[in-house]
Amino acid sequence: MLKINDLHAAIEDKAILRGLNLEVKPGEVHAIMGPNGSGKSTLANVLAGREEYEVTKGSITFEGKDLLEMEVDERAQAGIFLAFQYPVEIPGVSTATFLKSAINAVRKGQGKEELNAVQLLKLMRERIRMVGMDEKFLQRSLNEGFSGGEKKRNEMLQMALLEPKLAVLDETDSGLDIDALKVVSDVVNQMRSPERSFVIVTHYQRLLNYITPDFVHVLYNGRIVKTGDKTLALKLEELGYDWVKEEADAIAL
Amino acid sequence: MNITYQDTLSESKKRFEDLFNLFEQQLNGKRDQPLHQFRLAAMDKFREPESPPRRTEDWKYTPVSRILQLPLLEGASFSASKSALDAVSIPEALKIVLINGELQGPIPALPEGLTILPVETAIRDERFAPWITATLEGALAGAAHPFTPLNLAFARNGLFIHAADNAAIEKPVQVIMVNGGGDPAFVNPQILVKAGRNSQLQLIESYAGEGESASFTNALNRFYLGANARVIHYKWQQEGSENFQIHQTEVRQERDSVYTAYTLDLGGRLVRNNLDAIHLGQGVHTDFYGVYIVNGEQHIDNHTFLDHALPNCTSNELYKGIITDKGTGVFNGKVIVRQDAQKTNAFQQNSTLVLSPTATMDSKPQLEIFADDVRCSHGATIGQLDESAVFYLRSRGLNKDQARALLQHAFVMEALETIPLETLKDRFEETIVQKLIKV
Numbered sequence: 216m217l218k219i220n221d222l223h224a225a226i227e228d229k230a231i232l233r234g235l236n237l238e239v240k241p242g243e244v245h246a247i248m249g250p251n252g253s254g255k256s257t258l259a260n261v262l263a264g265r266e267e268y269e270v271t272k273g274s275i276t277f278e279g280k281d282l283l284e285m286e287v288d289e290r291a292q293a294g295i296f297l298a299f300q301y302p303v304e305i306p307g308v309s310t311a312t313f314l315k316s317a318i319n320a321v322r323k324g325q326g327k328e329e330l331n332a333v334q335l336l337k338l339m340r341e342r343i344r345m346v347g348m349d350e351k352f353l354q355r356s357l358n359e360g361f362s363g364g365e366k367k368r369n370e371m372l373q374m375a376l377l378e379p380k381l382a383v384l385d386e387t388d389s390g391l392d393i394d395a396l397k398v399v400s401d402v403v404n405q406m407r408s409p410e411r412s413f414v415i416v417t418h419y420q421r422l423l424n425y426i427t428p429d430f431v432h433v434l435y436n437g438r439i440v441k442t443g444d445k446t447l448a449l450k451l452e453e454l455g456y457d458w459v460k461e462e463a464d465a466i467a468l
Numbered sequence: 469m470n471i472t473y474q475d476t477l478s479e480s481k482k483r484f485e486d487l488f489n490l491f492e493q494q495l496n497g498k499r500d501q502p503l504h505q506f507r508l509a510a511m512d513k514f515r516e517p518e519s520p521p522r523r524t525e526d527w528k529y530t531p532v533s534r535i536l537q538l539p540l541l542e543g544a545s546f547s548a549s550k551s552a553l554d555a556v557s558i559p560e561a562l563k564i565v566l567i568n569g570e571l572q573g574p575i576p577a578l579p580e581g582l583t584i585l586p587v588e589t590a591i592r593d594e595r596f597a598p599w600i601t602a603t604l605e606g607a608l609a610g611a612a613h614p615f616t617p618l619n620l621a622f623a624r625n626g627l628f629i630h631a632a633d634n635a636a637i638e639k640p641v642q643v644i645m646v647n648g649g650g651d652p653a654f655v656n657p658q659i660l661v662k663a664g665r666n667s668q669l670q671l672i673e674s675y676a677g678e679g680e681s682a683s684f685t686n687a688l689n690r691f692y693l694g695a696n697a698r699v700i701h702y703k704w705q706q707e708g709s710e711n712f713q714i715h716q717t718e719v720r721q722e723r724d725s726v727y728t729a730y731t732l733d734l735g736g737r738l739v740r741n742n743l744d745a746i747h748l749g750q751g752v753h754t755d756f757y758g759v760y761i762v763n764g765e766q767h768i769d770n771h772t773f774l775d776h777a778l779p780n781c782t783s784n785e786l787y788k789g790i791i792t793d794k795g796t797g798v799f800n801g802k803v804i805v806r807q808d809a810q811k812t813n814a815f816q817q818n819s820t821l822v823l824s825p826t827a828t829m830d831s832k833p834q835l836e837i838f839a840d841d842v843r844c845s846h847g848a849t850i851g852q853l854d855e856s857a858v859f860y861l862r863s864r865g866l867n868k869d870q871a872r873a874l875l876q877h878a879f880v881m882e883a884l885e886t887i888p889l890e891t892l893k894d895r896f897e898e899t900i901v902q903k904l905i906k907v
Contacts, residue, residue: 265859288871299863303856303857307877316874377864
């Protein structure tokens with residue numbers, strides 16, 4: 216589904232990713248962990264298509280197509296979803312208007328029939344219950360004045376509505392209390408299917424108590440330096456990142 | 469050398485004289501009526517030499533020379549298309565249509581408590597004559613620039629709208645004006661509104677476009693709100709690309725009255741709005757809301773003036789706009805809080821998105837405060853679209869144009885969200901979206 220080959224990326228001429236390789240097959244859940252500054256968020260942002268990040272080398276294909284040639288909205292329409300670490304507040308655009316526009320933009324891009332107002336409302340009501348949000352949020356301006364937890368629930372609502380093929384969660388668990396964390400993991404677990412894949416970028420092991428990943432990768436200095444199963448995350452939780460860094464630095468020397 | 473406003477005006481005065489002579493010749497049998505004597509007095513005032521000083525500042529950013537150079541013709545008639553009229557019609561409104569100043573059909577049947585008459589009829593009715601005479605004479609005496617006497621001299625089919633004391637008029641009154649047609653039309657609409665004590669009235673003043681024909685609309689409105697009256701006044705302007713407009717509204721408010729203006733300017737080549745409210749009693753509230761979307765070579769100019777003369781009055785002003793291409797926007801918000809006007813609470817905000825390097829916005833808050841126990845705040849911002857918001861929307865599948873249009877739409881709608889007439893609010897939204905697609 217997703218193939219990343221020897222990816223190098225920079226922001227403002229500062230190299231962040233330096234030869235990252237990753238393959239995600241349909242139905243798999245990959246956790247990307249790593250210390251601060253290792254390039255986790257850069258990876259998420261490059262996948263989403265943020266212009267400030269420049270890919271200097273390497274390739275990314277999504278379902279065989281060159282992802283780097285696709286516009287931001289084309290990626291969304293192709294079935295890629297990024298849950299933002301810091302969702303943007305947009306005053307004046309109601310959450311409902313935004314969700315309706317997004318659902319139909321993605322449907323249209325996928326050649327599906329657009330939903331009418333009644334179908335949209337029904338769908339939104341059904342999924343908003345799934346993320347434990349009050350329907351009143353639909354009338355509020357998008358993310359404006361939402362608490363951190365509410366913003367992340369709203370990201371999960373969008374993911375549940377847009378039903379992507381590949382969802383990338385960029386530190387969705389940061390700053391969440393245990394209830395919100397359970398909501399995030401519940402939504403991911405409910406949406407897991409043999410066709411849908413997840414890349415979960417996280418600093419902490421905590422979320423992985425609720426979502427069992429197929430693979431855990433450790434990112435360090437812009438490269439994946441270690442890959443294992445869920446036990447790797449537990450080891451990192453217990454021992455921290457230093458031992459991985461030391462191993463990686465020893466090899467680099 | 470720059471051609472100044474005064475230079476242009478003195479050159480064009482001669483042409484307005486000629487137009488007035490032609491206009492007079494059409495007034496067979498009406499020349500001995502009181503209104504005609506008033507027209508002559510207005511023309512005399514128009515002839516008076518301009519006293520330059522302060523006034524030039526008020527018109528500094530408005531290139532009126534472009535209007536005054538038009539080869540104007542008065543009273544040219546044409547038929548407006550149904551689509552032009554439908555574009556600005558609200559189904560439930562009591563509608564009056566004027567084409568190049570000519571009244572189309574009879575005034576509709578009106579609910580109890582509401583009177584609408586042509587000014588020339590109403591001025592001969594002893595119930596209304598004193599108020600109308602005083603209002604017109606007050607307008608002439610207080611004229612701050614020559615466009616006021618010009619309107620008072622040339623206005624035909626001015627409308628007098630009267631809500632009786634205690635009358636709550638449920639249906640909105642809509643005056644639809646279509647100007648242009650062929651030769652550049654010179655049109656002088658006039659609406660005089662008297663809202664009695666405790667009355668309620670909504671007036672929608674609409675300007676529709678008809679193709680690319682040119683016109684100069686020189687409109688004059690006077691509102692008088694009796695004690696505790698509630699008036700909502702909508703100006704909905706979507707004229708064509710060659711329509712020019714000078715639009716003046718003066719509002720006088722007695723105690724506890726509430727006047728709310730929603731000014732939506734989407735069309736026109738050059739539009740200058742002057743909106744003034746004067747408080748005559750305590751407990752008055754005034755709302756000025758405005759939206760302007762300016763593209764191509766449009767120039768849209770809003771000058772507002774709030775005269776807080778008495779204590780315990782409040783005002784709230786919010787203008788939002790979008791400017792692109794070679795468009796120009798102007799906002800000048802003057803607020804005077806006079807010495808007696810203690811406990812005044814006045815708020816003003818003007819925010820504009822400027823989307824192209826060749827677009828211009830001049831925003832000037834002008835607060836003059838002479839009382840010491842007041843709350844006055846103002847803000848003016850000029851900025852661009854938030855690119856992180858555009859990215860967020862695009863990451864959810866909206867293309868660049870959709871994302872930008874959605875954000876621009878949300879930006880301006882803030883100034884219109886309190887509109888109580890849902891059908892009108894929806895139409896405003898539709899027409900804004902239509903314009904944003906072009907922008």
